[in-house]
Amino acid sequence: MxxxxxxxxxxxxxxxxxxxxxxxxxxxxxxxxxxxxxxLAIPGEPSCAACSRPFGGGVPQGATCAPCLGDPPRHDGIAAATLYNEASRKLVLALKHGNRLSHAKLMSRLMSAKLPFVEEDWLVVPVPLHRWRIWRRGYNQAAELAREISAVAGGVLVVDLLERRKATPSLGGLGKKARRRALSGAIGVHRKRKDRLKGAKVLLVDDVLTSGATSDACVSALKRGGAAKVVIACFARVLDEALEHTRGGNREVPFEEGL
Incomplete structure (x- = not known):
């Protein structure tokens, strides 16, 4: 004992x-x-073959959702433990702003249940925060989740593989092109970690996936750096239409990802 x-x-x-x-x-x-x-609203099947967006009944397994058909993603899949609703929101806020670091263990266990494919050769990488935000908060909640996932699901934790090179303004209310402009050059691969990325399989970890702008910037940086595969893992994913088909479907307006 x-x-x-x-x-x-x-x-x-x-x-x-x-x-x-x-x-x-x-x-x-x-x-x-x-x-x-x-x-808690747990996403189920059937779901999009590209991004795991849950479908309603009557859609065959292996189908691709309209957003992915219209704009094929650069990532290689999304694994979400829950859909964003009032219950998941409370856990996320307590971890992010309430200093409840103990919640990372519970949240990471739920996330790890969606990650049976992760093995020891995967790199587990958190979405980075700008150094000033880390200084004010004291920690990066995505890094806390990544640390727990690495211990539970496997994979090699590399906390500083990605870095936030500049502070970005609030993305709320911005269109897709405006978000991309705001994040242009904001996220990159740490120069001392580039060699680890060549041909690597990467699990990109964040607490909430909203518009996907921040995670898209991370995926682009990882793929440019030589990653062979990048799967996004999040605790809560904002998908209003999917909540209609899921138990626990109440939610409030979310905050931004990657903050």
Whole structure:
């Protein structure tokens, strides 16, 4: 028995486990109460062969969604643990702005369940934050998730493979072309990590996927740097139309990804 396992009953006695969403008592730390588990919207099948966007009934497996047909993605797939709704929003906000780093373990377990393909030869890379934002917040929530995923699902964690070279303005309200202009030159591969990227399979990790502008910039930088494959992993994905077909479908307006 490890030291952590030995002292956990004492920790539970002093700090009784609570559901991070509603505050109800739990048997053990690291989970949610049954009613709150039900509130999470888990994307299912059938889904788009290119981006895993869930379809409604009657669509054959292997079909491609209209957005991917109109603008084929540069990434090689998206693995989302949940769809963005009120329940997932609370967890994301608590991790991102509430200093609840312990939530990263719970969120990463749900993300890892969607990543059976990840093996030891994959690189696990977080979406980078600008250094000033890290200085103010104290950490990069995407890096915390990537660290936990690397430990659970496998893969080699490379926290600084991507770097944010300039601060970017808020992307909210901007069109697709305006977002691309705002992110032009903002994200690149760290010069000391370029050799690790040649022919590599990369798992790009973030907490929320909204418009996809930031993740697209990351994927482009990784592919230019020589990555052979890039799959995006996120805890919550914003897909309003998919929530209509999923239990736990309530949501609020999200914040931006990569911030």
């Amino acid at each position: 490890s030291f952590a396992q030995a002292v956990m009953p004492v920790v539970d006695l002093i700090f009784p486990p609570r559901c991070p969403l509603c505050g109800d008592g739990l048997i053990a730390h690291g989970g949610l109460c049954p009613p709150c588990w039900i509130e």
